[in-house]
Amino acid sequence: MSAPTSEAAKAYWKENLRLMFMLLVIWFVVSFGFGVLFVEQLNAIQFFGFPLGFWFAQQGAIYVFVLEIFFYVWKMNQLDRKYDVDEQ
Known part of the structure; x- marks a missing residue:
């Protein structure tokens, strides 16, 4: 595991936030939209x-x-490997 550069860390965080936002939108639509x-x-x-x-x-x-x-765990494992911050 190597320390990510500043640009790689920003890209990693940006992808993580995009994934979280997408999943929260889906959850909101299902729970509030479909349920209410x-x-x-x-x-x-x-x-x-x-x-x-x-x-x-x-x-x-x-x-x-x-x-x-x-799904989040699976995608984050892929993202960790992509940016070489995975734990092995």
Whole structure:
């Protein structure tokens, strides 16, 4: 593991922030958008016997958040290797 240069550190942080922002937007859309704003429209659709809007509000947002955690870890491992800051 070598110490990153100032430019590499800035690029690494910029990519990290872009990834976090993208994941937070997805989580916001799923949790607030699907669970609150569009709940009436989604409730017209049944999912495992429950209205889809209710499912997103109660469980869907949590599932998406957990999946995003695993995705973030996977992408950050790739980013660490790209900028040679991974732990081996």
